[in-house]
Structures are given as C-alpha cells and as structure tokens.
Amino acid sequence: MKKKSSVVIAGGGSTYTPEIILMLLDNLDKLPLRKIKLYDNDEERQNKLAKACEIIVKEKDPSIEFLATTDPELAYTDVDFCLAHIRVGQLPMREMDEKISLKHGVVGQETCGPGGIAYGMRSIGGVLENIEYMEKYSPNCWMLNYSNPAAIVAEACRRLKPNSRVINICDMPIGMENTMAEILGVASRKELDVRYFGLNHFGWWTSVKDKEGNELLPKLLEHQLKYGNCMTDGGGNFTDDSWQETARKVKDIVAVDPTLVPNSYLKYYLFPDYVVEHSDPNYTRANQVMDTREKRVFGECARIEKAGTAVGTCLEIGIHASFIVDLATALAFNTHERMLLIVQNNGAIENFDPEAMVEIPCIVGKDGYEPLSIGKIPTFQKGLMEEQVAVEKLTVDAWQEGSYHKLWQALTLSKTVPSATVAKAILDDMIEANKGYWPELK
Template sequence: MSEKKFSVVIAGGGSTYTPEIILMLLDNLDRLPLRAIKLYDNDEERQGRLAEACGIIVKEKDPNIEFTATTDPETAYTDVDFCLAHIRVGQLPMREKDEKIPLKYGVVGQETCGPGGIAYGMRSIPGVLENIEYMEKYSPNCWMLNYSNPAAIVAEACRRFKPNARVINICDMPIGMENNIAKILGFNDRKEMTVRYFGLNHFGWWTSIKDKDGNEYIDKLLEHQLKYGNTLPDEGNNGDYTDNSWYETAKKVKDLTALDPTMAPNSYFQYYLFGDDMVAHTNPEYTRANQVMDGREKRVFGECARIAEAGTAEGTSLEIGIHASFIVDLATALAFNTHERMLLIVRNNGAIENFDKDAMVEIPCIVGKDGYEPITIGTIPTFQKGLMEEQVAVEKLTVDAYEQGSYHKLWQALTLSKTVPSANVAKKILDDYIEANKEYWPELK
C-alpha cells in the first residue's frame, strides 16, 4: 500500500456522531493512513463542546496526526483529500418542528420520510451546496463523501446543481440493516455477503444475498422475516438496539415483508406503507428529536466534557460507530482503487431499465480511484416501480420548489407524498412549515 497519508475534514464537526467517526478513522489507520483531521462547523460553540475531547483522542492515538477545529472555510478545506459531510442545518430544534408539525394533522412525523424529510431537505440543500463550493475552491481534487440527510433530496440537488462535482452520496441505513441480516443468516460479518439491492434512499429492497461461494440466502431471509421481521427469535429488545423504537422498527419488517414476500424491504417503508400505525404509536409531544436531545446529546457532550477536564480519553464510554465503517470503506476504495462493492446513491442512467434515467437511485456500485460504476439492475416489478415513481416525483418537486422559490411546487410535493392523505392537509402542513423555517428556506411565492 502507498506511503501516502491523507487529510480529512469532517463537515458538521459539531455533530454528536463526530467522535465515533474519529474513533473509526483512528481504528483504521492501517487501511487509510492520516496526516490531518479537521473539524468544520459554522456553530463554534457546539463544535467546541466536542473539539477538545476529539483532539485528546487523536493525540493519544497518533500524535503525528494534526488536529484542527475551525469555523473558517478556507482553513477547513485547504489541503484536504476527503470531506466527510454530515451537516444538519437547523440542528435538533428544527428536527423537532419537522416531526411535530405533521403530527398535529395525524401525519407521520419523521426526520427523513414524508413532510419532515421535505422540510429538512429545503434547509439542507443550500448548506450542502455551500460546502461543495468551499471544497472546489480550496481543494479541487478532494472527494466529498456526503451522508447529510435527507440523502435522497440532497443527492437530487447535487445532480442538478453540481453535476460535475467530486461528490459521492451514501447512507449508513442499509449498512445497519445488513448487520442485522448477517446475524439472522449466520454470517460473521455483513462483508461475507454479496447483495443485490435497488430503490431510493430509505426506500429500497434486497433481492439477492449470496455467500462467497455463490449460494443464495434470500429465501431463507424472507422466511425468517415473515415470522420475526429483522429480529432474532426470543431476542426481545435486548439485542443491538440503542432503544426500544429501533427494536419495534426491526419487528415491523414482518408486516412490510408480508406485503410483497419476494423481496426484503428497507425498514423505513413502515412510514410510507403503515403510516397510520406509526402515528398511533408516536407521542406528538415527545418525538424522536426529544429522545435524541435527552439521550444521545447529553451522553456524548457529557463524556466529551469529562475527557476535556481529565485531559485523557482513557476509559472513555465513547465507542467506534459501526455504521461509520462505510466511510472508511469508501475513502479507501477511492484512495487505493480497491474496487469495493458498495451501495451508493447515483444517477440511474439505465441501471434500472424501466425507470427514470435522471432519478437518483440507491444501487450497488464498484468503487475505485476514478469514482464508481453502477451495477445493472434490469427491470423492476410494477409495485416497486409505482412506489418509487411517486417518491422520486416528491424529491424532484422539492428541489424544484427550492430552485424556483415556488409555493405550489412544494405544496405538490407534500400532496404527492404517500404519507399525506390530501391536498388540504398538505397545505396546512406547508403553511406551518413556512412559518417555522423563516430563517432557513428561500421565500416561496
């Protein structure tokens, strides 16, 4: 392997996921040698609550790695090889509004699915585009590995406004599910599986899972999912779940699979296909955003404060993010031409034969030093195609609304979302969102 060492900037350095990403990077220095790690965020106070601890972690692992935390774009983006982008415009207080406003009208309130994803997307587009421009100005040969949510809308905006940018859009959700699937099927690691998958971000299906000898496991998986969803028998909520809601999500895969028992669904379909169940089991006064603020936020910031005060990360409760491993896989594939097979969000361009060529689809790709090559999927069935066409239209209309400052385009996007029952309800949600997003959205006319 080359002796070259790389420089990485984490855009959205104030995220509570940043420490686990740094831990993952440091745990993989044999695969991706680093000379510098930078944190960049436009919220100095928030990033500062993590930065001192992150600097200590880096120094204790490898004091030769230069560590910087900055709010200056030029400092952040000068002389970097990879940008790891996970920005959240509006932070968790705006996520809370994204989730709670639709619930007032009996509609799914979720971060990336339905109205919440549309509202979040309208805020995310300019933030991601701004960071791409910084990257292109200060380090034009840099790759941006973009996993900012909502990934589907962000990817469509990148395709439309930055078609030639060195940006690869990716999501960790399928990785998390494949970790579960590997356990269900008896694999030691998800990388022992070769998967075929198609769809949109948070909106897809596994159609094949083979071992390294070419043996097919999809029927075994489907048989299991029809009985247990993505949980193990008698597992209860004591498995690898951060809280009970993720356990319930894994169980719900049973109902999703029953609707079409020929393909293994992404668990996020629960919001589109069983929205009434999701609303019935959601407390409109205490949503996922509140859980994160009261749980993960306090835990991570508290531990970083403890590390900073102690001056050492020894005995830390911070852990390597398993889902963050895909970032190292992708960076390594680009740096060392490994031809890693990964699920990416890319322009369809015929990979799914009977689908919009300009749609941003999530499919397996082979990644090397020049970027990625999508794997051909072929034709897809009517049910899946119909769902995808509706959702792609929502995503494109959202980007239209941002580009044109169009009230009607965003009303249409909300009306078309499978989670919203009528244009009347869509308009009420939209008007509430406009009021809540005055600081972030373009003016809509």
C-alpha cells in the same frame, strides 16, 4: 508506503463526530492520515466536542495534525476527503418537523414525508455551500456526503453541481445488513454478497448470498415473516426500543411482497396510520435524541477534556463510520470495492427514470464509481418509487424556483399525506417555522 490523507469532517459539532474519528483511527492501516479537521458554523457546539476529539487523536497517533475551526478556508485547504454530515437547523428544527406533521395526523419523521421535505429545503443550501468551499480550496477533494435527507440532497447535487466530486451515501442499509448477517449466522455483513435497488430509505434486497454463492434470501424472508428483522428471542443490533420496534415492523412490510427483503423505513410509507398511532406528538424522536444521545456524548466529551485523557471512554465506533472508511479507502487506493451508493440511474434500472437518483451497488475506485446493472424491477416497487422520486424532484424544484405550489405538490404527492388539504395546512405551518432557513416561497 501508502500515501497519507487529510480529512475534514463538515458538521464537526455532530454527536456522531467522535465515533467517526474513532473509526478513522481504528483503520489507519487501511487509510493512513496526516490531518483531521473539524468544521462547523456553530463554534459553541463544535467546542463541546473538539478538545476531547483532539485528545483522542493525540493519544492514538501524535503525528496526525488536528484542527477545529469555523473558517471555511482553514477547514478546506489541503484536504483529500470531506466527510459531510451537516444538519441545518440542528435538532430543534427536527423537533419542529416532527411535531408539525403529527399535529396534522401525519408521519413525523426526520427523512420521510413532510419532515424529510422540510429538512431537505433547509439542507440543500448548506450542502451546496460546502461543495463550493471544497472546490475553491481543494478542487481534487472528494466529498462523501451523508447529510440527510440524502435523496433530496442527492437530487440537488445532480441538478446544481453535476460535475462535482461528490458521492452521496447512506448507512441505513449497512445497519440492516449487520442484523441480517446476525440472523443468518454469518460472521459479518462483509461475508454477504447482496443485490439491492431503490431510493434512499426506500429500497429492497433482491439477493443475499454467502461467499460460496449460496442464496440465503428465502431463509431470511422466512425468518422476517415471523420475527421481522429481529432475532427469534426479540433481540438484535439495536441502539434503543424505537429501532427495535422498527425492526419488528419489517414482518408486516415483507407480508405485502414476500419475494424481496425491504428497507425498514418503508413502514413510514406503507403503514403511516400505524406510525402516527404509535407516535407521541408531544415527545418525538428529536426529544429522545436530545435527552439521551446528546447528553451522553457531550457529557463524555466534557469528562475527557477535564481528565485530559480518553482512557476508559464509553465512546464507541459507529456502524456508519465503517462505511465511510471503506469508501475513502476505495477512492484513495483503487480497491474496486462493491458498495451501495446514491447515483443517477442512467439505465441501471432499465424500466425507471434515467435521471432519478437511485440507491444501487457500484464498484468504487480512484476515478469514482461504476454503477452495476439492475435490469427491470417489479411493478409494485416501480410504482412506489416513481411517486417518491416525483416528491423529491418537486422539492428541489421548489427550492430552485421559490415555488409555493411545487412544494404543495410535493407534500400532496407524498404517500404519507392523505390529501392536498392536509398538505397545504402542513406547508403553511412549515413555512412559518422555517423562516430564515428556506428560500422565500411565492
């Protein structure tokens, strides 16, 4: 009989929490659970979800203990896994990140460019705080951290918590692989053997094979050059029009280098002028999420709480949640599953910074992960990655040192920002907006 695990979801007030719980409950055969806890420092927001989540858990398996708390000791005591997806400043600060950037004619996006840098400066302290709680109350716990911006957070963890049981992950490649499987006529992304290298939200697939070992990359590239990461009829596995537009833009990213399949987020770095031109500076992605996803999830949770049952709920399992279950299962039961993780390079990419936090395939077992060797990467991708790694390292430098100049340099070096003059104007506005969230910069 498999050992049952105890899980805490840090960032319990996130609208993604119900779908993570649904995924955990759908996989109790793989990862049996004895406790599910929610932890958030915003009690009011977490309470909008907590009762509905408790009802969902009790209807699925009454033996699982459920707790929602703002007390870190209660949250982190007797825990095997922390699933961390915190958002310091919540969506109102994301809105500020996006709109300040667009005000200066620069990409306004959650994890890319100035928005990602601003978000990273807020996130580092919150993630480190949760790691310290975990190590104090459950030192053998694993933190599966998918708090954004994952690249900057991962660099901070490497530098400031080098011996912690933290694995940094991202679901973005998983979402793309689901669509790639659909394009290729394969039943599931798990039927594909992939090779991938890059940074978080900044990478490329070098091989996509089926289980018989047939290389499908040329077929996929041929399709993407015509249709992007959409089906021939324009459809695909997308939650809304903005994601579909991002998938369509893949055809232009592929055209720059038609030998590798790119992560769709590269549009923000290779075509920032296009992105700005097609953005509304008065109504950004944060506004869209607040007006759609937040209202839908909080509304449905209120309905479940009032009804006292989750029967007939419209809440669904999220694609990113399946990745988390697979990773926790690999750690708990030594499955040696191959997964994309954000890890220190240490020579895995032969001709790249050994200290850089790269996103590459790893084999995962009870002792953690073992990165796979990538070899040498092409000059074009290497050059892009070196610039972006420098941005991420300078951002963590700025957080550690309280350095205005290091953050100005990070913004100046970002491929999304046209000049040091624009970078300084954005930085000065960002400092004003982030009072109370960032360290004081001098």
